[in-house]
Amino acid sequence: MMGNKVITVRNLVKKFGSFVANDNLNFEVSAGEIFGFLGANGAGKTTTIRILSGLSKPTSGEVKVAGFDAYRQTENIKKNIGYMCQKFSLYEDLTVKENIVLFGGIYGMSKSLIRERLVELLANLRFQEYENRIISDLPLGLRQKLAFSVAVLHEPRIVFLDEPTGGVDPITRRQFWEMIYEKAASGITVFVTTHYMDEAEYCDRISIMSEGKIVALDSPEKLKKQYNAPTVEEVFIKIARP
Amino acid sequence: MKRFLGFVKKEFLHIFRDYRTLFILFGIPAAQILIFGYAVSTDIKNAGVAILDLSHDEVTQKLTDKIFSSGFFKKTETLLNYNNIDKVFKKGKTKAVIVFEDDFGKKLISEGKASLNIIADGSEPNTATLITNYTTAIMNDFTNEFAGSVLNNSIRISPELKMLYNPNLKSHFMFVPGVVTLILILICALMTSVTITREKEFGTMEVLLVSPLRPIQIILGKVTPYFILSFINVLLILGLSWLVFGLPVKGSITLLLAECMLYILMSLTLGILISTVSKNMQQAIFISLIGLMLPTILLSGFIFPIENMPKIYDYVSSIMPPRYFIVIIKNIMIKGTGLMYIWKETLILIIMTLVFIGLSVRKFKIRLE
Numbered sequence: 001m002m003g004n005k006v007i008t009v010r011n012l013v014k015k016f017g018s019f020v021a022n023d024n025l026n027f028e029v030s031a032g033e034i035f036g037f038l039g040a041n042g043a044g045k046t047t048t049i050r051i052l053s054g055l056s057k058p059t060s061g062e063v064k065v066a067g068f069d070a071y072r073q074t075e076n077i078k079k080n081i082g083y084m085c086q087k088f089s090l091y092e093d094l095t096v097k098e099n100i101v102l103f104g105g106i107y108g109m110s111k112s113l114i115r116e117r118l119v120e121l122l123a124n125l126r127f128q129e130y131e132n133r134i135i136s137d138l139p140l141g142l143r144q145k146l147a148f149s150v151a152v153l154h155e156p157r158i159v160f161l162d163e164p165t166g167g168v169d170p171i172t173r174r175q176f177w178e179m180i181y182e183k184a185a186s187g188i189t190v191f192v193t194t195h196y197m198d199e200a201e202y203c204d205r206i207s208i209m210s211e212g213k214i215v216a217l218d219s220p221e222k223l224k225k226q227y228n229a230p231t232v233e234e235v236f237i238k239i240a241r242p
Numbered sequence: 243m244k245r246f247l248g249f250v251k252k253e254f255l256h257i258f259r260d261y262r263t264l265f266i267l268f269g270i271p272a273a274q275i276l277i278f279g280y281a282v283s284t285d286i287k288n289a290g291v292a293i294l295d296l297s298h299d300e301v302t303q304k305l306t307d308k309i310f311s312s313g314f315f316k317k318t319e320t321l322l323n324y325n326n327i328d329k330v331f332k333k334g335k336t337k338a339v340i341v342f343e344d345d346f347g348k349k350l351i352s353e354g355k356a357s358l359n360i361i362a363d364g365s366e367p368n369t370a371t372l373i374t375n376y377t378t379a380i381m382n383d384f385t386n387e388f389a390g391s392v393l394n395n396s397i398r399i400s401p402e403l404k405m406l407y408n409p410n411l412k413s414h415f416m417f418v419p420g421v422v423t424l425i426l427i428l429i430c431a432l433m434t435s436v437t438i439t440r441e442k443e444f445g446t447m448e449v450l451l452v453s454p455l456r457p458i459q460i461i462l463g464k465v466t467p468y469f470i471l472s473f474i475n476v477l478l479i480l481g482l483s484w485l486v487f488g489l490p491v492k493g494s495i496t497l498l499l500a501e502c503m504l505y506i507l508m509s510l511t512l513g514i515l516i517s518t519v520s521k522n523m524q525q526a527i528f529i530s531l532i533g534l535m536l537p538t539i540l541l542s543g544f545i546f547p548i549e550n551m552p553k554i555y556d557y558v559s560s561i562m563p564p565r566y567f568i569v570i571i572k573n574i575m576i577k578g579t580g581l582m583y584i585w586k587e588t589l590i591l592i593i594m595t596l597v598f599i600g601l602s603v604r605k606f607k608i609r610l611e
Contacts, residue, residue, distance in 0.1 A: 053452045075454065083452040087445025093259050094252065105248030106453045160452075 004031040006158055006189045007052065012061035014047050021047040023212040025061070031157070034180060034190045036200045039209030040240050045193050046162065048209075052191070053160055054078050066157045079107070082151035082159035082188075086166050089147050092136040096127065099135065100150060107154035121149050141172030145179060152183055159183070161192040165199065177202050197233035206232065208239050215239050245455060249463035256437070257467060267433070271425045271475055275482050278417040289314060289373055290335040294321040294342070301347030305384055309340065314376050331363055338362040338373045350388070418483040419571040420544035423564045425479065426472060426502070427509045427538060432530035433468050434513030439526045442517075457606060465510045472509075476502045492578030501574065501588065505567045508591050511598035512563070518605035538564045566590050 007029035014022040021044045029035045039045045050056040052065050054074030063070035066080035083089075090099045097118065104114035122128045125145055135143060144164060152159050161180075165173045177199065184190050192203070200206050200220060207217040216223055216239055220232050227235045257263050291309070295302050310317050318336045321327065330336045341359035343349075350356040360377050362370035438461075441447040450460050476499070483489040491498055513530070520526040539545060541555060542564035548556055559565050566587040573579040581588070 055448075055451055075456075078452060078454045081452065083449055085445050085448050087448075089445055089449045091252065091256070091446060092444070094255055098252070098255060102248055102252045103453075106245050106450075106455055108245060108454065 005029065006031050006066055007035075007191070008062070008064040009048075009052075010062040012048070012051070012063055013059045014044075014051060014056070015059045020212050022051070022058075025214055027207055027214060027217055029158075029189055029191060031189055032184055032187050033205065034184050034192065034203045036203030036206035037191060037193045037209070038197075038200055038206055038236060039193075043209040044212040045209055049160055049162055049191070049193065053081055053083055080157045082154065082156040084147050084151040084159070084161050084164050086163035090135050090143065090150060093134060095132050095134055096122075096138075096146060097131050099146075100153065103150050104153055109154055117153055121153070125149065141168055141175075144168055144172065145176060148176065148179055152188060156188065158189040158191060161190065163193055163195065165194065165196060173199070197231065197236055200232040200236075208236060210240055246459050246463055249455065249459065250466050253437070253464055253467045257471070263433070267429060267471055267475065268478065271421075271429070271479055272482060274421050274425055275418065275479055276486070278421050287314065288316040289337045290318040291315040291373070291377075292319040292321055292327075292330050292336045292339045293317065294324070294327070294339055295346075296344045297342045297346035297348075299345075299347035301350055301388075302342045305342075305381070306340075308384055309377065309380055312376070312380055315373075327361060336363070338370070338377070340377065350385075418479070418487070418489055419568055419575055420542075422476065422479050422502075422571060423505075423542065423568045424535070424538050424544060425475065426505055426567075427512070427564055428530065428535055429475065430468060430472050430506055430509030431513035431516060431534055432527065434465050434510050435516035435520065435526040435530055436523050437464055437468075438514065438517035439520055439523050443522050461514060461602075461606075465514065468513075469506055469510060472506045473499075473503065476506075489575070491575050493574035493580065497581060498571070498574045501567070501570050501584075504588065504591055504595070505563070505570075508563055508595040508598070511595050511602065514602045515598045515605070518602050537562055541565070543568050563591060563594050 005028045007027075009025050009027050012022055012025040013020065023044075025048065037045055037048070047056070051058050051063060051070055054065070054070065054077040057071055057074075065077045068074075068076040068080070070077065091102070094102065100118050100121070101114055104117065109117075118131075122131055125142075127142070127146070130138060130142070135146075138146070148159075148161070148164060151161070165176055168176065173196070180190050180192070180202075192199075194200060203220065205217065205219050206223065207214050208223075209215065216227075216235070218226070223235050224230065224232065227238050229235045229238060257267070293306055295306065309315055319330055321330065321339065324341075327339050330339065339359075339361045341361065343357050343359075346356045346358065358381065360374050362373050438447075441450065441464075447460075451457065455463075480491065480498075484491075512534075516526055516529050516533075520529055537559075541548075541551075541559040542562055543559070544564070548559055548565065551559070570584045570587050570591075573584050
């Protein structure tokens, strides 16, 4: 794969009391890669994402994100990542423009740069007429696309997408993935969790977690071959429910 | 700093875009002041009183005139004998009957004392007490005048009723400080706890926490607008009570405003604490309303004097911040005292603020882990 590693995780362990949420995880993610992070509910995905995004500290192990240490340099990590969670992550009572100005400002972007990106982003999404519309007036598909655009507004090195396409129709999901490809091509690493196995097929590599451990990690093709399954879905079911 | 200001601006947008929030912020305080000031007033004005004069002499005539010229009472009927008293109460307009005994004037002049009965409608105990107090006061006033002008020897010496600080017994003098106390803690704690739990519920809190904003900036950014708006609220309430009720601030206005700021700060930190323990907005609203409003009204000394409470309620009320602020604000506004007399209460509020901040920070950290 591409040489430049933006995420390095070695022997990561995270415990809550006696419960082990992440049990000795090891993986690396390269720049520009689309990394699918799969697993049943409660497998420990969210815990890992929280650690990688600097929200929570590992119990032990080595974690580096964008070259920064997850124990001591969480402030630097936060400046270099984007984040979009399963719940809708924009302010519904603000307009499209106000949301963009707000998040641009939070990430320390200059006014002129925000203005520039705003115009660019609205043009890309064919969104111009929505600039001054309140978010809650927009259909869900548009909102999700906008949320993604806002998550990568400051051109982070890595963007974390936690089930970004929940509840979205198939056409919008396809468009959403086209946006993901576009961003990955520009060098942004995409770290995505999903429950849609067809989406897993779009990833460069996927890891499958079960009970706090990573039980499979490779490209979708290789995993299908290894588990002798026609789709990633079959692979997932074979692993998650043995 | 630029990040922070952008964030504060966003919070203002939330507030100004939501008419309900605006209404709660400014409509309710104004309404409360007017309602408590007028409707829940404990003053009496034109209370219905009937007269049963068994003596019919010059003195009782003078006394009757004096009673009805006071403005507190309105004459409903003139009775001829005791039998009609019950009937006149049942009509509902009469709240009290004043009965002069036989030969009232003669006895007062010759023996130096005469008696008069005040029969009040006990089904409205507050009004009854007020009417008897007012009548007694008028009576005392009259006997003093009478003693001075007609006789130069002493008639009976009566206890003088004098109201310090509130000579006209104006009840909104008592209510305005109470309403300020209630409104501020309610709005600050309710609004902050709701606005923070809202971010949690909608998932935007996660996004903010992942951003380069520090948690302390997020919290400060969320409460700053409410601090400013609450302070404007204080000015609004004080202005309104001055304009409508003519309630002056006797003490230092600077001190009063500083104490209000401290109390607002305390309430905001309490709101933050509530937000860290509640899972969603409903819970935050529930805790703020039930947990704060009722105890503030009932136990803070706002309506019911703490001295009259059973000891156990006294203890309960001593952990309630409004109790101390009410003392502070009454002292400054009505008595005009300085910091000298209220430093203890001020100190307690400062300590409470620090405790709430400490607890919130701890709770917040645990949640992040």
